[in-house]
Amino acid sequence: MTLRITVIGTGYLGATHAACMAELGFEVLGLDIDPEKVAALSAGQVPMYEPGLGELLLKHVAGQAGSTGRLRFTTSPEEVADFGDVHFICVNTPQKKGEFAADMSYVDAAVDSIAPHLTRPTLVVGKSTVPVGSAARLADRLAELAPAGADAELAWNPEFLREGYAVGDTLHPNRLVAGVRSERAERLLREVYATPIAEGVPFVVTDFPTAELVKVAANSFLATKISFINAMAEVCESAGADVVQLSQALAYDDRIGAKFLGAGLGFGGGCLPKDIRAFMARAGELGADQALTFLREVDSINMRRRSRMVELAREQCGGGFLGRRVAVLGAAFKPNSDDIRDSPALNVAGQIQLQGAQVTVYDPKAMDNARKMFPGLSYAASALEAVEGAHVVLHLTEWQEFRELDPAGVGALVAERRLIDGRNVLDAAKWREAGWTYRAMGRPGVE
Known part of the structure; x- marks a missing residue:
């Protein structure tokens, strides 16, 4: 019998x-407490911009013309518990207000909502990014609340999605990690992911804490690499070196x-900033805080990038923003997304506006947000x-649309031809040839 997924x-x-599980051939039921979101998804409407997701949704949502009908949505935990064999928890774990720690209330609520309705053997799979130690606690909670008792098992299967590439990363991941406590849980996850495993995707079986650590360790490493090259950009500014050439050589x-290894405005979004902070907080709770003190500097370097961009803009405006017009190209924290959570671009725009400039923003997808x-x-x-x-x-956000702008055409519209490339990806020579003063962080000699 084919597994049914929630x-x-x-x-x-x-x-x-949910859409990708339907694409893999499973019957899928999605659960959310927001009736408006459920209604929109049931109508085939995507709640965010993610390339390829809208098409996949329409392909599988029940009731859409020509769809497979394999995907439905509901607000009923009882319906979900009755329907599914494997339940994936995919809720958010944001940063707590006023703290570094992760807010686990959504994960806890998800377990509490479904567990009392689990009357038969089932597998609940956490995909959310959580502090290490959470899975063991949640497994006990699940067994306590579920009528099925210990037959309601937990596994942890962290997600590694990149916004803008999420569909591909789900269907063709670079690895699958399964934190399990039983052969049955491993077998069920292997069945769920049979297609990518058959394609050669590594399937790494671990205990709970290792599976929980993989995601935060990966994000901490990536954040460290970004902040490393941005620290080198600071040195390049002082030494008169070019960080782009340095990156290429490295x-x-x-x-x-x-x-x-691209120097620029730094990272933002809903994952890297809050994940490294939550990791530090959890390490402190475990008595291993000294192991992650370097992440404080990683975070600090990243935030300094924003202040440096404001300084560069002020310099290009003659030392002050009053009476000046500033155009900001980009609002999303990265291209191919409409996500503005902890967006460096909007943080810079807001700071400059507060200092007296008239700021106008454009982004291909993130304007409404x-x-x-x-x-x-x-x-x-x-x-x-x-x-x-x-x-x-x-x-400030490296959309392909901005790389394709005509410097001469743009130059005919501005009051002064002054450009600061916060992502170090534009063709500096082409912009200078069109009469622009080109400036970028970590490249003081490229003007």
């Missing part, structure tokens, strides 16, 4: 996981590699509209 929580992770060493979070900023319908009359243009 997904608890239908945000970015959950909606993607990348030839295959022990280092080129990925995540940006308006809700930063209603005081001005917004334009296009990049060309955003730059009209600007004294300086800031390139």
Whole structure:
């Protein structure tokens, strides 16, 4: 008998996981406490921008013309418990207000909502990023609340999705990690992921704490690599060196590699910042805080990038922002996403506005979210509209659309041809040839 899958929580992770499980051939039921979100998903409407997800949703949501009908959504925990053999928990674990620690209330609520209705042997699988030690606690809670008792098992299967590539990362992951306590749990997860495993995807079986640590350890390493090259950018600023050339030279060493070695405005989003902070907090609780003190500097370097961008913009505006117009290209924390959580671009835009500039923002996908979070900023319908009359243009999210801008055409619209490339990806020579003053962090000689 083919397993039936449920997904608890239908945000970015959950909606993607549910659609991809349907794509793999399973009947899937998604659960959310928000009736409006359930109604939208049931109508084939994606709650966020993620390339390929909308098409996948329409392909499988029941009731859509030509769909497989394998995917449905509900607000009923009872229906989910009765339907599913394997239940994936995909809720958020944001940073607690005023603390570094992760807020586990959504995960706890997910377990508490479904456990009392689990009357037969079943597997609950956590995919959320949680502090190490959470799975063991939740396994005990599950067995305590479920009528099935110990037959309601828990496993931990961390997600490794990159926003903008989430569909591909789910269907064709670079590895699968399964934290389990029984052969049955391992067997069920192997059945769920039979297709990618058959494609050669490594399936790593671990205990609970190791599985929990994999995600935060991976994000901490990536954050460290980004902050390392940004620290080198600070040194390059003082020494007159070029951090882009430095990165290129380092990348030839295959022990280092080129990925995540691009200096610029730093990282943001809903994962890396809060995950490294939660990791530090949990290490402190475990008495291992000294092991992760370096992450404080990683975080500090990252936040300094934003302040440095504001300083560069002020310099290009003649030392002050009053009466100056600043165009900000980018609002999402990264391209191919509409996610503005902890967005470096909007953080910089907000700081500059507070210091007296008139700031106009444009982003290909994140405008609606940006308006809700930063209603005081001005917004334009296009990049060309955003730059009209600007004294300086800031390139802060590396959308392909911005790389393809014509420097001469943009130059005809601005008050002054001054550009700061916050992502070090634009063609500096092309912009200078069109009469622009080009500036980038870590490249003081490239003007």
